[in-house]
Amino acid sequence: MQSVTIAEFKRNLPVLLGEVAKGSSIIVQKGRSRENVAILAPFSTAQRSPRQLGLLSKRGKPVFKNWSMNEDDFLAAR
Secondary structure (H helix, E strand, O other), rough: OEEEEEEHHOOHHHHHHHHHHHHHOOOEOOOOOOOEEEEEOHEEEEEHOOOOOOOOOOOOOOOOOOOOOOHHHHOOOO
């Protein structure tokens, strides 16, 4: 994984994007302390599997019985 500063990143953007397209990742750093700001990675590695539902996903399902409301009932419920 290659590290570059923001100035180097702006100066060499086409070259760095070519490297990312080949599969490498690049860390973008800022300032004299070279604090990590972002990671530029190939799009294919950024794709994930579908998210799992939480712990309570199988606990129950909402049930809506007699769900009908006209405008008068809606305004009266305020």
